[in-house]
Amino acid sequence: MTFSVAVAGASGYAGGELLRILAGHPEFEVRTVTGHSSAGDPLIDHQPHLRSLSHLRLEPTTPEALDGHDLVFFALPHGASGALTARLGEVRLVVDCGADHRLRSDDDWAAFYGGEHHEAWSYGVPELLVRGADGVLEKQREALRGASRIAAPGCNASTVALSLVPGIAAGVIEPTDLVSVLAVGPSGAGKAAKTHLLGAELMGTANPYAVGGSHRHIPEIRQALRDAAAGAAAQDSPTISFTPVLVPMSRGILATSTARLAPGTTPDEVRAAWERAYADEPFVRLLPEGRFPRTADTLGANTCLLGLAVDEAAGRVVVVAALDNLAKGTAGAAIQSANLALGLPEGAGLSVNGVAP
Amino acid sequence: MTFSVAVAGASGYAGGELLRILAGHPEFEVRTVTGHSSAGDPLIDHQPHLRSLSHLRLEPTTPEALDGHDLVFFALPHGASGALTARLGEVRLVVDCGADHRLRSDDDWAAFYGGEHHEAWSYGVPELLVRGADGVLEKQREALRGASRIAAPGCNASTVALSLVPGIAAGVIEPTDLVSVLAVGPSGAGKAAKTHLLGAELMGTANPYAVGGSHRHIPEIRQALRDAAAGAAAQDSPTISFTPVLVPMSRGILATSTARLAPGTTPDEVRAAWERAYADEPFVRLLPEGRFPRTADTLGANTCLLGLAVDEAAGRVVVVAALDNLAKGTAGAAIQSANLALGLPEGAGLSVNGVAP
Amino acid sequence: MTFSVAVAGASGYAGGELLRILAGHPEFEVRTVTGHSSAGDPLIDHQPHLRSLSHLRLEPTTPEALDGHDLVFFALPHGASGALTARLGEVRLVVDCGADHRLRSDDDWAAFYGGEHHEAWSYGVPELLVRGADGVLEKQREALRGASRIAAPGCNASTVALSLVPGIAAGVIEPTDLVSVLAVGPSGAGKAAKTHLLGAELMGTANPYAVGGSHRHIPEIRQALRDAAAGAAAQDSPTISFTPVLVPMSRGILATSTARLAPGTTPDEVRAAWERAYADEPFVRLLPEGRFPRTADTLGANTCLLGLAVDEAAGRVVVVAALDNLAKGTAGAAIQSANLALGLPEGAGLSVNGVAP
């Protein structure tokens, strides 16, 4: 069976990556692409790398253009999908790559985004450990099976959550005083023209931003960590210092996350927690001891690679995670989640192999 | 008065940067340059950017080539300068850009380097706060005035030490459980041909290395932090999780360092500690609140720029520091220290302005 | 039917790209990978981006390791495949990504390579126009159907040949006094550690090499141009000034090729020549007037994109071609040619879409 698909926001970076993966998906057929200022243009003018979709033309982003498809992907600025959803007709599955439907807490939304807060949808990171109502750990994929509304994750948020959740779920690291520093490429900042994102400003230099706790992915990370922690006390405790640094690569996130070792924990117990969590996951892999990932190895792939070290002198576990912010970080996660929701093989259309060097 | 200068290891990256700065120094004249496998070659073949020194030819790195100069800079692999120094004749001032003379602790040397441990020389970071025998804070520059032997710092080490020492000296951050993650360019890894440092391996990707506490700059950082801490208990306490990440820029270090707020400290007290430390320093500058540096702003300059935020939700102070690993991180620090040792204006030959964009 | 495949030289860049594409090929199964200094290692240690092939281990590159496969790809330094081929047993199809079997002329081989010259194999650029014995133009793919020995092209050579051959074949440009300047990424220079290919040497800079007519792809270009030219006089006439420039991108070739307009030719006739040549080619596309390609649009794809302008003031046609040197430039061409040789759909396992941004 072929599902008909529409992508709203198809001229941007997330939209382009959705289309790139969708173009190779055996069960999905992209029938409609929409844009805002780009409406009316051939898609190929905005996504010149997508040769196989050169027959498509961008339509305006309206409910009418999207209604009637089996599957709609939103790749819109935050605030846009919430409003649009309310006006959508019958759509079997909506996957939002924006932030509107990620957070459950009104307070978090108010503090980090502002404006109207929309309901939270199923969070699109299948490999995340979450603790069910009965306190038993399971994978987030269970919540995605058969879902009709999915919130794809923030790319930085899922990278850090995948890095730290196994240790928190197993109790081998402390859930407070976490520290993450991320080297990130500028495609995550979108395609809108801004002086500080010009090539001349970003080549040959590293630029920190949102320093000191203001990045919007922080509440999303804390929500994921809480969902995995055990015990009532843990429910509101995770704290994290989070600093992203723009570096000169168009794509990629290299997140270095550290956490204090839980008292009395051995290095073997630490490693075992991550091994257990991801042993059967094709798209999230723990590298052998002493190996650490680089973003190039995940370029274009739906893969998150993790390396782990226990620094006993510092009393901290260090987890280094690499993924492609547009692929596994956004569009790949969205399509993997859609596969689950629609009962397709979870990896349909998705590659584990990166494009390197 | 003009001082005659020799640079040993002149065909490498640190040697090249020493020469670039020395070429514009009003009181220094480079008379001798030496190399190992490059001996016999015109300097310009190895440093084609140094047009004003195209008259120089590389000699073998021997005591005979270096003796008799007022000032000798070593830019050699670690292990080489210690042996060479013992065979040097009369030289007014030796500045070593390698590691041999940085560490006071035999144990640290054995654990991180191995082989023969040489005596520690005056540490070449003039702006560092250090606590004198009487417990009173002063600047490291006092120890450099009139010195005859100087150990220029490790580039990562001085970046982190300059980032954290003011808070530790003032007691506004805790000296334990520090976390530093650095985005660094590959010129810090030297000019020897290695597969993992090829352009194709490093462009478009972020690559962590020495993860988990094995980097050789860690004991050097801890030594500098101890030297600033107050009280007997503090002398051996600093612990730091330290992770460098290679990113695609030839030069530069962007260090994100975080520390737990000391209990009862206000954000204003935190900022005041760094403001006091660097108020009169031309080469180490704290940016205004809400501003953070990028490495491009320090390219080729003898400048370390700092940005500071207090993340109260995370309970951590975040300090972001940018410098050019070859300039302020190595050669600039060496020359600034030499100026002090020889009674010259501290900033002679050094620029505060970077080359950007 | 599944063909069993071996890749010799699997730890290098061309070998890695062959494997990346082969891993997604519906009819090929990689059973053997070989290396030289890497023999004995898990493949994943050398190609950490190829997660789906992590079960493979590198064997020594010997005839015994390669014999018995349906299909053997060579990704070896030039000189190696010629010798190895003589010792191979029964292999249905051998595709050589090295230079040993590309040139028909002994003189060209002696002048640009030296050493033993091996027989020329079918040239693996299916879209090239070639003039048959009867003087009628056809595509090179005809020579590849059913072939048992194929020489994949040099990446720069095929880029320039695809750029200029349509005009020469149609007689709308002059075949002499051609000029090509190429911006190329360093992955084309291979994975051997060399100082001038270090990241610090190549980031933030453009470096020309092989200036003045010494590049080894020049005779290969001239051979392709001759094969398309009409008339006896044309057979030895093509001359080309060819200059490659290393630029800071790991992959990609952006070739700007210019040729003098043939007297009396109109701009429309010029454009028509390229339109005719590539109208039905999925992997070589002429962009609309006023559009020019960038390498990013071809990253990881088996696509060569061309843009064309007629500069009447200068009296020259300008053709700009973009492709991925490892994909369409090497491994993609090899696999596309293998598909033809084995009677498979020509595009099996190959994507037209690049990974951008």
Added chain:
Amino acid sequence: MTFSVAVAGASGYAGGELLRILAGHPEFEVRTVTGHSSAGDPLIDHQPHLRSLSHLRLEPTTPEALDGHDLVFFALPHGASGALTARLGEVRLVVDCGADHRLRSDDDWAAFYGGEHHEAWSYGVPELLVRGADGVLEKQREALRGASRIAAPGCNASTVALSLVPGIAAGVIEPTDLVSVLAVGPSGAGKAAKTHLLGAELMGTANPYAVGGSHRHIPEIRQALRDAAAGAAAQDSPTISFTPVLVPMSRGILATSTARLAPGTTPDEVRAAWERAYADEPFVRLLPEGRFPRTADTLGANTCLLGLAVDEAAGRVVVVAALDNLAKGTAGAAIQSANLALGLPEGAGLSVNGVAP
């Protein structure tokens, strides 16, 4: 004597580079900086690398702000300086880094720029050979001595003119059918936010633009070539195919220019033409045979490096030139020319050494 200086357009890239060099100039003191949308801001907010000028604040770009200085530099969009000049009061020397005063031909201006054409000023490339009224070759610096109005060159134009003029002046290359292809960094395109100049669009890729003869620097190149050519016939003959390609480096131009060998010319005669032209020039250097420059070697320097090869098989001379588009290409040329105009040492404040790696 100290000259008081104003820089109009100080928040952009050319303005920033003027200020960086001026900050180290022994005879110039920057008293006024102006901007348009940035007026009112501290300069350091727009040029965070210029620490030594952090006391300056941007004023609006008006005649009043500029009048009364000894020296005014314009770093404005084309069209702006022409209008502003008419309203200026007494200023000893005006140097325009824009295009308004470069072209003598009204037709060229109309064809490539449009709008009002202003008078041509002395062209700010001191090392260019020009043929005087008597047909005798001299250097352009003679026209700059004592000048009161100077047009700094277009960065691409001066790179190509310096590359080709010696051969044309000496008659060893033909002045027609020249071909130049340039790898250029995006800082030359300015600091205005445009989607196609975003970091994500330019990293990891090569992007051609203005293909086919539309680049505005073409008439400027042809004018310089005509000024050096001998004989009446030569005066309107130079033709050039000119293609710039954006590559991922923030600064730099690597121009590969080729020209047909004049009939009967030997390789030695060719090389001698360039050697003669630049033998005594500190800022324009011909590298030894077999050596070619890279842009890194000129970063931040007032140096243009040339490499030359004679490709006898192709019948062409190939000249590769490297310079920093903002330094020697714009601001350095402007300041070098100002030195000449004011009777200062020509190299005052200018460095021949680049910042590399």
